[in-house]
Amino acid sequence: MRILQIITRMDSIGGAQRHVIELCQAARAEGHEVHLAFGGGCALSDDEVKGVELHCIESLLREISPVKDFRATRELYHLITTINPDLVATHSTKAGVLGRLAAARAKVCNVHTVHGWSVNFSGNPLKRFVYKQIESRVHRLADGIICVCEYDHGHAKKLGFDTNKLTVIYNGRPDTNVTETGYEPPTDHVRIVSIGRMAWPKQPEQLLRYLAKDTTTQLDLLGDGPREEEVKNLAKExxxxxxxxxxxxxxxIYPLLAQAHIFALVSDWEGFPMSTLEAMAAGLPTVVSAVGGAPEAISEGVTGFTIPRGDEDTLHRRLEELVNDEAQRQRLGRAARDKYLQQFRLETMVEKTLEFYLKCRQRKA
Structure with missing residues (x-):
């Protein structure tokens, strides 16, 4: 197949961007011709995009802009008619809407992947309302819709989406080089690791306040963002x-995960976070906020624990329990690694996604 992947931005690499580029490279490895369209710059290395045809759509922006959105849709339509792909795969809210409009006009098969619904994610009520109105209409233009977790699948049904078009394919991550499951790094102190951008909806402050109670545990925070200095100042205070x-x-990230004992993700909102899967691949017990699809990766009390949103007391209690119980850390870490191998390998996600692409194309033909 000739596949055109479209995503709003590639100048900042998050879970959706990793998902897309890994799909591109996997499809290439199987002999497909792959194109990638995006707005703005590209933060990926030359090796990561090797063999993928890149197309920058300058007018494709995150924010709603009627003039530029119309221009971006026209540019995407022109790109589709020029490339003549067998399938257009869209990701993220803005690219998902405009890409579906352009693909429908060009009468090309389109599959949209939901990486968390913007009607839930946006902190702005007006934006949530606008996104809901748009999504409730443009979903009809897709020939297939992939939800990366059951939570998103359930929300799609609430919005009235055609269930015949919907499927759930969990995110997948590459395996780690840490070969010993439940590995305990050589250190005198327990290390907690957390991965996430220093911006809403992440709440690293709750982890800092745990350290204020536990005077020996150490914390690794991976990720930058607009609140980084604010969080650093709180750590000093x-x-x-x-x-x-x-x-x-x-x-x-895997070398840093290999040095840790516990993974924690404290957040007010999530889709289906890849960082949890990476921690599971590294054999770490996980403590994760029960928001969005995040709990779906966790077997409660078997691979880790989920924490109600904003329940800092329960978070601290679970962390203390794991910090003080090496045997439990080992047991949960091994179980987390086993669950990763069974459900969340990158190869599993890629195989199911390409199969769904082919199914949608055949159904449209």
């Missing part, structure tokens, strides 16, 4: 800055 490492943006 709490007197825990000597036990917190702010790594900023990290390309190779």
């Amino acid at each position: 709490l007197g825990v800055d000597d036990r917190v490492v702010f790594h900023g943006h990290v390309d190779r």
